[in-house]
Amino acid sequence: MRFLFKTDYKQDIRLFQHEGQVLWYGLLIAVMLAAPWLFGNYWLSQLTFVMIYAIAGLGLMILSGFTGLPSIGHAAFLGVGAYVEALLVARGAPFPLAMLCAAAISGGVGFIVGLPALRVKGIYLAVATLAFGFIVEEVLARWESLTGGNEGLTVAAPRLFGVNFAAPTPFFYVSLFVCVLVTLATLNLLRSSTGRAFIAIRDSEISAQSMGIDLTRAKALSFVVSAAIVGLAGALYAHKLRFISPEQFGLTQSIDLMLLIVVGGLGSVHGAFFGAAFLITLPQFIAIAKDWLPPEMAQTAGLQALVYGLIIILFVMFEPAGLYGRWIKLRTFFELFPFYRRGMFRRQRAFQRSERLK
Amino acid sequence: MNASRRGFGNVRLPEIASAETGDAAAAAPGEEGETLLALLHVLISGIALGCIYALVALGFVLIYKATEAVNFAQGELMMLGAFAGFALTQLLGVPFYLAMMIAVLLVAGLGVLIERIAIRPILGEPQFSVVMLTIGLGYVARGGVTMTPFLGADTYALPTPYKGEMLRFAGLALSVDQAVVIGATMALCAALYALFRYTKIGIAMQAASQNQLAAYYMGIPVRGLNALVWGLSAGVAAIAGLLLAPLTFVHVNMGLIGLKAFPAAVIGGFGSLPGAVIGGLVIGVVESLAGFFLPEGAKDIAAYVVVLLMLMIKPTGLFGDTQRKKV
Numbered sequence: 001m002r003f004l005f006k007t008d009y010k011q012d013i014r015l016f017q018h019e020g021q022v023l024w025y026g027l028l029i030a031v032m033l034a035a036p037w038l039f040g041n042y043w044l045s046q047l048t049f050v051m052i053y054a055i056a057g058l059g060l061m062i063l064s065g066f067t068g069l070p071s072i073g074h075a076a077f078l079g080v081g082a083y084v085e086a087l088l089v090a091r092g093a094p095f096p097l098a099m100l101c102a103a104a105i106s107g108g109v110g111f112i113v114g115l116p117a118l119r120v121k122g123i124y125l126a127v128a129t130l131a132f133g134f135i136v137e138e139v140l141a142r143w144e145s146l147t148g149g150n151e152g153l154t155v156a157a158p159r160l161f162g163v164n165f166a167a168p169t170p171f172f173y174v175s176l177f178v179c180v181l182v183t184l185a186t187l188n189l190l191r192s193s194t195g196r197a198f199i200a201i202r203d204s205e206i207s208a209q210s211m212g213i214d215l216t217r218a219k220a221l222s223f224v225v226s227a228a229i230v231g232l233a234g235a236l237y238a239h240k241l242r243f244i245s246p247e248q249f250g251l252t253q254s255i256d257l258m259l260l261i262v263v264g265g266l267g268s269v270h271g272a273f274f275g276a277a278f279l280i281t282l283p284q285f286i287a288i289a290k291d292w293l294p295p296e297m298a299q300t301a302g303l304q305a306l307v308y309g310l311i312i313i314l315f316v317m318f319e320p321a322g323l324y325g326r327w328i329k330l331r332t333f334f335e336l337f338p339f340y341r342r343g344m345f346r347r348q349r350a351f352q353r354s355e356r357l358k
Numbered sequence: 359m360n361a362s363r364r365g366f367g368n369v370r371l372p373e374i375a376s377a378e379t380g381d382a383a384a385a386a387p388g389e390e391g392e393t394l395l396a397l398l399h400v401l402i403s404g405i406a407l408g409c410i411y412a413l414v415a416l417g418f419v420l421i422y423k424a425t426e427a428v429n430f431a432q433g434e435l436m437m438l439g440a441f442a443g444f445a446l447t448q449l450l451g452v453p454f455y456l457a458m459m460i461a462v463l464l465v466a467g468l469g470v471l472i473e474r475i476a477i478r479p480i481l482g483e484p485q486f487s488v489v490m491l492t493i494g495l496g497y498v499a500r501g502g503v504t505m506t507p508f509l510g511a512d513t514y515a516l517p518t519p520y521k522g523e524m525l526r527f528a529g530l531a532l533s534v535d536q537a538v539v540i541g542a543t544m545a546l547c548a549a550l551y552a553l554f555r556y557t558k559i560g561i562a563m564q565a566a567s568q569n570q571l572a573a574y575y576m577g578i579p580v581r582g583l584n585a586l587v588w589g590l591s592a593g594v595a596a597i598a599g600l601l602l603a604p605l606t607f608v609h610v611n612m613g614l615i616g617l618k619a620f621p622a623a624v625i626g627g628f629g630s631l632p633g634a635v636i637g638g639l640v641i642g643v644v645e646s647l648a649g650f651f652l653p654e655g656a657k658d659i660a661a662y663v664v665v666l667l668m669l670m671i672k673p674t675g676l677f678g679d680t681q682r683k684k685v
Contacts, residue, residue, distance in 0.1 A: 064486065068484075116669050116670045119670075119673045120669050123422070123428045123489075124673060126428070126489060127620045127665060127669075130620065130662075131662030131663075134617075134662045138655055138658055138659045141655070142655045251617070262490050266486070302503070302505040302511070302610075304501070305504065306502055306505060308497050308501075309497025309499075309501060311494070313494040316480060316483075316490050316494065317476065317491070
């Protein structure tokens with residue numbers, strides 16, 4: 001196990017805690033840069049999807065994982081971002097500009113949603129976001145003059161100065177660039193006082209308030225940042241799929257995003273990436289599993305829902321820290337070998353943590 | 359990666375009772391009275407639908423009051439109730455009323471089982487965990503039913519002994535199915551009221567919901583009561599499913615109606631039983647009126663618009679408690 005000898009307060013908020021991290025993340029970046037030569041087109045495309053979902057997951061992670069505000073309608077922001085991107089690019093805007101607009105408009109929508117949401121919490125907020133998600137999906141489906149309704153919209157290729165970025169390799173680099181940028185921005189946000197305020201609100205609103213944190217401002221900001229990042233992911237999503245329709249941004253997608261952050265590990269930046277990789281590769285594992293199931297069962301559409309449901313249940317019950325928590329435990333096991341104990345990561349249990357007045 | 363890859367992409371609930379309303383409106387005599395009568399029929403079908411929302415919302419509120427958990431699988435429990443009723447009457451040939459009772463008891467038992475196996479171990483975890491867990495349970499229920507042989511993702515009708523009969527008075531036609539829904543909801547509400555008002559176990563449940571620890575010290579078996587509340591709530595959901603099935607169809611996705619019962623529970627103030635019933639009726643009527651007066655599509659989101667307005671104006675709902683949390 002590595003022990004850090006801290007000689008400076010600044011060490012606490014360094015981007016990299018020690019040289020080992022620099023090495024490993026550097027290697028990761030190098031592998032990602034070399035990916036088009038290492039993987040075929042199919043896996044490159046899957047990797048792009050992982051990054052897009054990781055960006056969306058980071059957005060939701062900031063809201064749910066770090067600020068502690070649940071949202072069951074986050075696919076709506078993905079939808080807003082995707083549609084803004086598609087419409088602007090179709091009118092000839094260069095795609096980076098369109099992406100910025102997508103993020104800005106999605107963030108604006110997030111602010112509008114966040115305003116009433118600031119007054120409510122817990123289950124009320126969950127229902128408010130659920131309602132918002134349904135309303136956005138319906139608006140996208142009914143505003144036919146702009147969005148093309150349920151028939152969907154074909155997204156033009158991303159172009160900049162006459163260069164087409166639609167092919168797998170260039171688009172992979174675009175996604176990688178945005179992904180690295182968003183990750184750095186998230187990390188920087190979380191080490192700043194704003195991010196620490198978010199975490200304080202998650203842990204206890206009352207103590208955060210007594211420490212002088214402006215709850216309204218911080219929560220609204222969390223909503224805006226989260227929505228903007230998810231909107232950015234939506235813009236990439238639109239280009240990657242090249243065809244968008246309202247049903248892609250419905251409740252199923254919102255639950256996918258929640259599954260992503262829960263399975264990845266609530267409250268960790270790594271979690272968004274682990275979760276995204278899990279979400280993208282899961283259908284392929286299910287496809288493999290279908291081969292050794294009796295055909296009557298394998299053919300039904302229910303198998304995937306069943307597996308998704310079981311995964312959510314098992315993770316919530318047995319590994320609330322998600323894949324990232326599992327990874328930490330595994331790493332600690334080897335670092336401390338043979339002195340790892342089962343109780344090292346035991347959860348603290350309250351009899352019942354109540355949101356009501358006792 | 360399209361959203362419908364799991365077969366739930368198109369989340370649309372079946373039209374409820376609109377055909378009957380249309381027939382009745384056409385048969386009504388007179389020029390002037392016609393719109394009024396049509397409106398009345400819309401109102402009645404709205405109330406019938408509202409009763410279903412109310413029952414599902416009652417299930418949410420029962421569980422929320424007792425355990426502070428929010429059960430997102432309530433709609434799926436309702437779906438399971440309808441499927442149990444269908445399987446018993448149509449596949450196994452059990453007489454109708456007996457089958458209804460068995461179906462309710464089966465689903466209630468399942469509710470107790472869910473509490474015991476899945477909910478109790480994560481007691482004390484943040485609310486978000488329970489929300490995710492019950493969403494997962496809902497997925498499992500839907501996937502499980504889809505994969506069951508003889509049921510699958512098909513649509514079935516649940517025939518009732520009183521199918522197609524109409525009650526007529528003064529030009530107003532009311533289908534017996536709808537009348538049964540309204541009557542059964544009223545009876546169930548009265549029974550629940552009596553349970554919480556007059557029986558020892560109901561009062562114990564109230565005590566446990568107000569302050570669990572104090573109730574525990576007073577010798578109330580809080581854990582057992584929680585399991586009982588889950589059973590009760592699942593039973594209510596199953597009744598809702600059995601009442602809804604004759605009005606629409608038995609289908610795997612009929613549980614999605616639970617998503618509209620959420621606004622109902624919130625409008626009533628999550629945690630108030632009469633509030634849940636009134637919220638359900640409000641949502642049902644608003645939805646029917648929106649379908650009658652407003653352009654297509656308004657009906658589907660009326661419930662959500664209403665709940666957002668409610669949260670902006672009065673975040674605690676109609677009957678919610680406005681206590682402030684102290685440190």
